[in-house]
Amino acid sequence: MGLSWEKLFDLLKSDEAKSLKAELLSLINSAKSDSEAILKRQGEKLELYLIQLAEGQITKEQFGGYVQDIHDLTEMHALKMVVESKARAQRFTNGIANLVLNRLLALIP
Amino acid sequence: MFRKIITPHLLLPLFLICGCASIFGSITYFDPTTYKNLTDLKSEVMMLYRTFTNDSIDSAKIELVCLKLSQIYEYERGKGSKNIETCKQVEIINNIFERHVKDRITNGKWNPTNLQDSIQNISDAFDIAIQTEHSKNKNEP
Numbered sequence: 001m002g003l004s005w006e007k008l009f010d011l012l013k014s015d016e017a018k019s020l021k022a023e024l025l026s027l028i029n030s031a032k033s034d035s036e037a038i039l040k041r042q043g044e045k046l047e048l049y050l051i052q053l054a055e056g057q058i059t060k061e062q063f064g065g066y067v068q069d070i071h072d073l074t075e076m077h078a079l080k081m082v083v084e085s086k087a088r089a090q091r092f093t094n095g096i097a098n099l100v101l102n103r104l105l106a107l108i109p
Numbered sequence: 110m111f112r113k114i115i116t117p118h119l120l121l122p123l124f125l126i127c128g129c130a131s132i133f134g135s136i137t138y139f140d141p142t143t144y145k146n147l148t149d150l151k152s153e154v155m156m157l158y159r160t161f162t163n164d165s166i167d168s169a170k171i172e173l174v175c176l177k178l179s180q181i182y183e184y185e186r187g188k189g190s191k192n193i194e195t196c197k198q199v200e201i202i203n204n205i206f207e208r209h210v211k212d213r214i215t216n217g218k219w220n221p222t223n224l225q226d227s228i229q230n231i232s233d234a235f236d237i238a239i240q241t242e243h244s245k246n247k248n249e250p
Contacts, residue, residue: 038237041233045229048226049226052222057222058222058223058226059216061212061215062212062216062223062226065208065209065212066227066230068208069205069208069230069234070230072201072204073205073230073233073234073237075201076198076201076202076238076241077237079194079195079197079198079241080194080240080241080244082194083136083194083195083241083244083245084241086135087136087244087245087246090135090136090246091246094246
């Protein structure tokens, strides 16, 4: 038995709706099975918002807003990954400067 | 013995690594003020959101949060290009906050579902920015 949001697509009797439903299912399943916890969480939220829309708990505009939130949060996560990567590089270069260029070379007669 | 091993052509890559990283991978160090600004404001925003289930809106409180977000943004922007990621994150938090406030003003008081969804998203946004700051290196000698 399909989830309530899938039934919403069944009511939209166009070929585009059928194709969109399949693509959305694939997108949600892909995110939910991702190893990154944050992406998994966003996939679960997307499914939740679709259910809430189908059940009339949120409006179409609110649904659009929450999906934009997911988009923005994923962008923030990407920025966090950049910072983490730069911080690792910074630790390495600081280590080289401190251990090798300053201390090791000073020890060598 | 070391002199024979460490020759100038072996040291050159080390200098290049340090040089390239300082140009392309430059980043600000952990800033306790940023950390405090974000954690403090997160609590305030969440308290404000809980009032969005009431009939009336606390406009003064909304304006105060807008002001604080703007101040945090300017503080982060002032650190320059090395802090571009955090600056952008604060901008995104501001966008999410503005969208939620607009929804409350336009569509009326929030039901429990609206409150739960909005609180979860703004809370996630602050958490990502807080974790980002926490992942920066401490500027210790």
